[in-house]
Amino acid sequence: xxxxxxxxxxxxxxxxxxxxxxxxxxxxxxxxxxxxxxxxxxxxxxxxxxxxxxxxxxxxxxxxxxxxxxxxxxxxxxxxxxxxxxxxxxxxxxxxxxxxxxxxxxxxxxxxxxxxxxxxxxxxxxxxxxxxxxxxxxxxxxxxxxxxxxxxxxxxxxxxxxxxxxxxxxxxxxxxxxxxxxxxxxxxxxxxxxxxxxxxxxxxxxxxxxxxxxxxxxxxxxxxxxxxxxxxxxxxxxxxxxxxxxxxxxxxxxxxxxxxxxxxxxxxxxxxxxxxxxxxxxxxxxxxxxxxxxxxxxxxxxxxxxxxxxxxxxxxxxxxxxxxxxxxxxxxxxxxxxxxxxxxxxxxxxxxxxxxxxxxxxxxxxxxxxxxxxxxxxxxxxxxxxxxxxxxxxxxxxxxxxxxxxxxxxxxxxxxxxxxxxxxxxxxxxxxxxxxxxxxxx
Amino acid sequence: xxxxxxxxxxxxxxxxxxxxxxxxxxxxxxxxxxxxxxxxxxxxxxxxxxxxxxxxxxxxxxxxxxxxxxxxxxxxxxxxxxxxxxxxxxxxxxxxxxxxxxxxxxxxxxxxxxxxxxxxxxxxxxxxxxxxxxxxxxxxxxxxxxxxxxxxxxxxxxxxxxxxxxxxxxxxxxxxxxx
Numbered sequence: 001x002x003x004x005x006x007x008x009x010x011x012x013x014x015x016x017x018x019x020x021x022x023x024x025x026x027x028x029x030x031x032x033x034x035x036x037x038x039x040x041x042x043x044x045x046x047x048x049x050x051x052x053x054x055x056x057x058x059x060x061x062x063x064x065x066x067x068x069x070x071x072x073x074x075x076x077x078x079x080x081x082x083x084x085x086x087x088x089x090x091x092x093x094x095x096x097x098x099x100x101x102x103x104x105x106x107x108x109x110x111x112x113x114x115x116x117x118x119x120x121x122x123x124x125x126x127x128x129x130x131x132x133x134x135x136x137x138x139x140x141x142x143x144x145x146x147x148x149x150x151x152x153x154x155x156x157x158x159x160x161x162x163x164x165x166x167x168x169x170x171x172x173x174x175x176x177x178x179x180x181x182x183x184x185x186x187x188x189x190x191x192x193x194x195x196x197x198x199x200x201x202x203x204x205x206x207x208x209x210x211x212x213x214x215x216x217x218x219x220x221x222x223x224x225x226x227x228x229x230x231x232x233x234x235x236x237x238x239x240x241x242x243x244x245x246x247x248x249x250x251x252x253x254x255x256x257x258x259x260x261x262x263x264x265x266x267x268x269x270x271x272x273x274x275x276x277x278x279x280x281x282x283x284x285x286x287x288x289x290x291x292x293x294x295x296x297x298x299x300x301x302x303x304x305x306x307x308x309x310x311x312x313x314x315x316x317x318x319x320x321x322x323x324x325x326x327x328x329x330x331x332x333x334x335x336x337x338x339x340x341x342x343x344x345x346x347x348x349x350x351x352x353x354x355x356x357x358x359x360x361x362x363x364x365x366x367x368x369x370x371x372x373x374x375x376x377x378x379x380x381x382x383x384x385x386x387x388x389x390x391x392x393x394x395x396x397x398x399x400x401x402x403x404x405x406x407x408x409x410x411x412x413x414x415x416x417x418x419x420x421x422x423x424x425x426x427x428x429x430x431x432x433x434x435x436x437x438x439x440x441x442x
Numbered sequence: 443x444x445x446x447x448x449x450x451x452x453x454x455x456x457x458x459x460x461x462x463x464x465x466x467x468x469x470x471x472x473x474x475x476x477x478x479x480x481x482x483x484x485x486x487x488x489x490x491x492x493x494x495x496x497x498x499x500x501x502x503x504x505x506x507x508x509x510x511x512x513x514x515x516x517x518x519x520x521x522x523x524x525x526x527x528x529x530x531x532x533x534x535x536x537x538x539x540x541x542x543x544x545x546x547x548x549x550x551x552x553x554x555x556x557x558x559x560x561x562x563x564x565x566x567x568x569x570x571x572x573x574x575x576x577x578x579x580x581x582x583x584x585x586x587x588x589x590x591x592x593x594x595x596x597x598x599x600x601x602x603x604x605x606x607x608x609x610x611x612x613x614x615x616x617x618x619x620x621x
Contacts, residue, residue, distance in 0.1 A: 010595075010597070014595055014597040014598070015597060015598055016598070017597070083541055084538075084539055084541065085539070086500045086501045086502060086538075086539040086543065087501065087502055087539075087543050088539075088541065088543070089541045089542060089543050089544055089593045089594075091541075092541045092542075092593070093593070093594045096596075097594070097597065123541070124482070124484045124553070125484070125537075125540050125541065125550065125553055126541065127553050127554065128554070128555065128581055128600065131600065132600075162443070162444075163443070163444070163447070164443075164482070164484075165443060165446070165447070165482035165483070165484040165485055166482050166483030166484035166485075167481060167482050167483065168538065168539075179443070182443055182468075182478065183478060184477060184478055184481040185481060185482070186481075242543060242544060242593075243544070244502040244505075244543035244544050244546060245501075245502055245505045245506070245543075245546075246505060246506075250543070250544040250545075250546070250591070250593070251544045251593060251594055252544065252593065252594050282501075286500075286501060286539075317543070319501055319502055319505075319543070321505060325505065329504075330501060330504075330505070333499070333500060333501045333504045334501050336538075337500055337501070337538050337539065340538055341538065343481075
């Protein structure tokens with residue numbers, strides 16, 4: 001097994017990895033203290049050179065993001081802990097088990113971006129992670145690592161823990177900013193509302209993911225060269241994969257990129273439960289187009305290879321489905337999620353996702369028609385023009401096109417199964433139709 | 443948003459009076475406050491029971507039998523999802539992904555998490571809530587009693603866990619003074 005970085009402390013010290021005492025005993029806060037004596041240019045350059053890509057799903061260079069920050073002040077740092085992408089549960093582990101690691105990352109990020117206020121936005125359904133983070137923030141304040149004159153320097157930093165209230169869309173950075181301001185979590189149009197220029201309270205804002213923050217102290221501690229070597233080519237550092245579904249050993253696995261899907265699913269995750277056959281898997285969270293064993297099992301897991309194959313690594317959530325899975329039902333669940341979470345601003349997404357969900361449900365329950373697949377592709381084309389990858393979206397944010405991913409996936413790989421549903425009265429695996437009562441309510 | 447949580451904590455759910463009061467504090471109209479509240483799933487604008495049982499039925503949980511867990515909860519409690527019993531004790535809902543996919547299927551009670559729940563354990567959970575009626579629910583305790591496989595090692599239990607009734611957490615998001 002490879003080198004652990006951000007899950008090292010919780011692995012070695014399960015009993016108290018979340019406490020300040022353990023954090024400091026294992027080298028914690030050394031880099032934040034050091035950073036108080038460093039300049040914005042030094043820090044931005046270090047993170048840029050490290051090659052760190054944002055771990056929230058978009059995989060954009062963190063250093064580049066920092067370098068785009070407008071010179072207007074005040075600036076804010078906002079941490080995205082609104083982890084809600086189906087299949088993803090990595091940030092929850094980082095928040096619960098090693099909150100100080102993230103806080104140290106926040107301190108360094110705030111120094112690099114000359115921000116004296118940082119906000120940690122945690123989804124409302126994560127009360128325990130939020131309590132753990134609040135305790136850690138309190139400890140850091142008491143130790144003089146947050147507040148006025150941190151580490152005895154002249155740098156002030158206030159950190160606020162904020163809870164969401166149940167809206168996946170708040171994981172989109174501009175929606176998160178709206179939510180933090182106390183508004184409906186609707187994404188803003190970019191341009192003009194790029195957070196780096198017009199973010200929180202219309203001030204320059206850096207929005208970074210929890211896992212991204214956890215990497216920052218290690219980059220300074222190891223140096224950029226060693227950090228790069230830990231990874232694989234362009235994908236530097238380690239990556240947290242959340243593996244779920246029909247595998248023997250679901251869980252979060254911290255790994256470098258570069259292994260094949262076969263090695264991840266059959267090696268690391270212990271293979272398919274009960275020795276069944278693998279049918280399909282989602283490589284990067286519910287938003288990503290699906291992969292199938294015949295084409296993708298020996299593909300290396302890298303950002304570039306996954307992108308070329310028409311999907312993405314996204315948030316690192318791998319959802320594995322075995323031969324017993326009805327793909328229509330699986331697609332219905334994914335689409336239902338996006339229909340429920342659509343903020344409703346853009347018509348193609350608000351109407352499209354709802355229709356896709358209803359059409360899938362009628363196919364599953366035996367009321368599907370032969371033309372329904374074409375109808376779904378037509379609706380999808382209104383959200384994601386040309387149905388290509390990456391999507392050409394007709395909407396403000398990528399939520400709508402995310403709902404299209406399962407549709408194009410099942411249309412591409414499982415057309416026969418859909419036809420079987422429409423021709424023969426619904427799902428062959430079900431004696432009774434899907435209870436229509438599940439889902440749909442908003 | 444923290445004010446809406448406070449209002450909900452006060453009344454058990456978000457009443458029109460609560461929202462009107464928040465509007466007065468924030469210098470907004472009640473309609474503006476309602477517009478924000480209605481956006482978020484966790485602000486309950488209908489009467490909600492003392493224990494809100496949320497069964498995740500998103501993709502990873504569904505693959506491992508979440509629909510059966512939901513039906514078990516509905517059958518045992520007699521409360522269909524999206525509704526509350528007459529005594530105001532239990533509300534049942536199906537939830538979208540609650541970030542416990544590695545420990546699927548997952549259930550939350552007042553947002554305190556239990557992973558690896560089977561239909562049998564779900565029935566036992568309902569029975570326990572009805573019988574024991576704890577003042578506050580604790581995820582670590584419920585995981586011990588009714589949980590199974592977890593997404594990751596939970597390690598040590600929280601010493602001072604979930605506080606008070608629904609919603610099971612205190613007001614976050616307020617800047618703390620006098621540091």
